[in-house]
Amino acid sequence: MKSTDFIVARDDLQQCKVIETQLPDAATLPDDALLVKVTRFALTANNITYAVTGDQLKYWQLFPAPNGFGNIPVWGFGEVTASKHPGIAEGEILFGYFPMATHLVIEAADVSKRGLRDAAAHRQGVAPVYNAYARVSGAPAFAGRQGDWQALLRPLFMLSFLVDDFLAENDFYGARSMLLSSASSKTAFGLAHLLHLREGIKVIGLTSASNTKFVESLGCYDEVVTYDRVTSLPTNAPAAFVDMAGNSELRERLHRHFGDQMKYSGRIGLTHRSSSPNEPVLPGAKPAWFFAPDQIRKRAKEWGPGGVDARFGAAWAGFAPKLDQWLTVTEGRGSAAVQAAYLDTLNGRVPPDQGHILSLAE
Structure with a gap:
């Protein structure tokens, strides 16, 4: 049996191709292994960030590809088509991290009523969330369009949720104006939605002229400013900058404009992918990466079992109903559709109000 895989050149993300890889058949699956058919997955700018940081953050090791190539991880759904685990039946639906492929073999471990973990050796050494699969058969929140929202936005909104929590825990570092670059991105407007609910915080979206109308229509930004006008922002009060774009020139302009404020x-994030490796020392707070797994580990310890899930679930329940107003889902099937969506996403050609749900199955 063979899987169809979509892979990219690790040193040139513009280069991509489809290959076939050999899979074990149902009879030769190892003990406790599952053969899973990847039924649909989301593709967003976040997946491009996974590719850009693939070596640094070990994303490439999750789903091995031929030398010099990588399989970009995506969030989506799979159906168990063969099972050697006594607690998991054929036909079960799993939600989690998949390769851009038609199939995946999972070495099921830590199986519970709610989920399981892939114990494959090459998948260890990364944040546990990347190896966890939820068992979602029959769950309304993961069916149909609700399921599409989960694949497109749940991982991004978890990042939004953790950034909001981190900032609130630190009293926003004394700032009451929050500047969000790439304001039209899904992680940014998820964060803006949460910040907008907080007392005394002004949320300012930074965006391109072409995306201004969309960002204004979201209703979760108090002010929308185009990149060419950022130095018109007042500097008489402390500000904080959450950089989704990864644009060195923008970061430098903002720091020099606000100075110690x-x-x-x-x-x-890295939606613009134009960071310079040799950035100058800037006035104000030193730019620092936010690493979500650190915050989630901290809160899991402080909030106890189920604490993160309960708080995130409440936040998601307030966010998900807005998505039908904000976004349109575009579906695509087959290798040509996946390649077109990938190149459009890589090259910034996807409108901010559009989300891709894809399948490599024809």
Whole structure:
């Protein structure tokens, strides 16, 4: 049996191709292993960040590919088509981290009513969330369009949730104006939605002229400013910058404009992928990467079993109903559709109000 895999050149993300890889058949699966058919997955700019940081943050090791190539991890759904684990039946639906492929073999471990873990040796040494699969058969929140929202936005909104929690825990570093670059991105407007609910915090979205109308329509930004106008922002009060864009030139302009009033500068994403490796020392707070697994581990310890899930679930329940107003889902099947969506996402050609749900199965 064979899987169809979509892979990219690790040193040139513009280069991509489809290959076939050999899979064990149902009879030769190892004990406790599952053969899973990847039924649908989301593709967003966040997946491009996984590729850009693939070596640094070990994303490439999760789903091995031929030498010089990588399989970009995506969030989506799979159906168990063969099972050698006594507690997991064929036909079960799993939600989690998959390769851009038609199939995946999972070495099931830590199986519970709610989920399981892939214990494959090459998948260890990364944040546990990347190896966890939820068992979602029959769950309304993971069915149909609700399931599409989960695949497209749940992982991004978890990042939004953790950044919001981190900032609130630190009293926003004394700032009451929060500047969010790449304001049209899904992680940014998820964070803006949460910050907007907090008392006394002004949320300012930084975006391109072409995305201004969309960002304004979201209703979760108090002010929307185009990148060419960021130095018009007042500097008479402390500000914090959450950088989703990863644009060195923008970061430098903001720091030099705000000076010591820049109380926090967090680097979250790389939607623009134009960071310089030799950035100068800037006035104000030193730019620092926000690493979500650190915050989730901290809160899991402090909040106890189920604490993170309960708080995140409450936040998601307030966010998900807005998505039908904000986003349109575009579906695509087959290798040509996946390649087109990938190249459009890589090259910034996807409108901010669009989300891709894809399948490599024809």
